[in-house]
Amino acid sequence: MDTGSKDFARRRALLATLLAGIGAVLTGAALYPVWRFLAPRKGAEAQDQVALSRDQVPLGGAHFFNFRGRPAVVLQTRAGHFTAFSAVCTHLGCVIQWQAAEQRFLCPCHAGLFSAEGAVLGGPPPRPLESLAVSLRDDQILVG
Numbered sequence: 071m072d073t074g075s076k077d078f079a080r081r082r083a084l085l086a087t088l089l090a091g092i093g094a095v096l097t098g099a100a101l102y103p104v105w106r107f108l109a110p111r112k113g114a115e116a117q118d119q120v121a122l123s124r125d126q127v128p129l130g131g132a133h134f135f136n137f138r139g140r141p142a143v144v145l146q147t148r149a150g151h152f153t154a155f156s157a158v159c160t161h162l163g164c165v166i167q168w169q170a171a172e173q174r175f176l177c178p179c180h181a182g183l184f185s186a187e188g189a190v191l192g193g194p195p196p197r198p199l200e201s202l203a204v205s206l207r208d209d210q211i212l213v214g
């Protein structure tokens with residue numbers, strides 16, 4: 071083999087190595103966001119429970135908060151009795167509002183109505199509000 075064809079073969083191998091490296095970097099850059107999306111979050115269990123102060127929820131009132139990245143609400147319907155729900159309407163996903171005078175939830179999008187227990191009272195929502203687990207510890211309300 072002459073010198074020219076050896077140089078050509080070395081350049082060809084170098085170019086192939088460079089292209090393979092660039093391909094590997096681009097593949098990694100494309101797959102990393104997918105992996106981040108699918109991989110379980112660190113400390114996800116700890117974030118699954120939200121602690122609220124009892125003072126934040128007046129008797130007959132509601133307190134809205136974020137639960138697992140979505141709107142939620144906790145009510146105190148009787149003294150010391152707390153219930154929590156997803157604040158996302160089961161019709162098309164609008165955020166419900168608490169009507170203290172009527173002791174019910176109103177969905178402002180299509181006038182869906184829910185009771186203080188989350189049951190559908192009227193309008194288009196097909197299902198009750200999603201109920202969330204509530205426990206009490208000292209002066210805190212733990213949701214989730």
Ligand code: FES
Nearest residue numbers: 159161162177182
């Ligand atoms: S989104 Fe709530 S009633 Fe339609």
